[in-house]
Amino acid sequence: MSEKLLDAQGRHRKTTVSFRVSPEEAEVLxxxxxxxxxxxQxxxxxxxxKHEVTIIPNSRTYKGxxxxxxxxxxxxxxxxxAGDLSQDLExxxxxxxxEFVGLKDEPSDVEKEEAAITALKRG
Incomplete structure (x- = not known):
């Protein structure tokens, strides 16, 4: 068995699974x-x-x-x-x-923007 076919956990992955999605679903994915x-993958x-996806922050994750x-x-x-948000975008x-909140302890720009948007909805 070729070493190239083993993943990081030493599993042999040779089966391909594929499926179709809409362009909107592909964008969200x-x-x-x-x-x-x-x-x-x-x-x-x-x-x-149904494994928990744990994101370990690094520069690539932060940029994404x-x-x-x-x-x-x-x-x-x-x-x-805010009432016009699509379900996918929400x-x-x-x-x-x-995820952004988990990157640093102080309020992020995202949290500040979210608070501003929430305040606009009340007015």
Whole structure:
């Protein structure tokens, strides 16, 4: 058996599993994968097997989160009304905000923006 076919845990992965998704689902999946810092294969496998996805912050993960948060922020500014958020964007926002909060102890720009948006909804 070739060493190249073994993964980091020493498993022999030779079976291919594939499935189709909509363009919108693919976009959400790509965003979640980028935010996780995992490979798409590892992210999907972890989710399907109901393993907890633990993100260990590093510069790659931080950049992925940062870039994604800017995309979400621009989309929120475009929408202007929190009630018009798509379900997909709302799910991405929730996951990313939890991950972003875990990166540092002080309130993040994301938390500050979220508080500003919440204040706008009340007015």
């Amino acid at each position: 790509d965003r979640m994968v980028a935010a996780s810092g995992l490979t798409k 590892d992210y999907i496998t972890s989710c399907l097997l 989160l940062y870039d994604e948060m800017w995309r979400v922020y621009r989309e929120l500014r475009r929408i202007r009304k 799910e991405v926002l929730i996951v990313l905000s939890k």
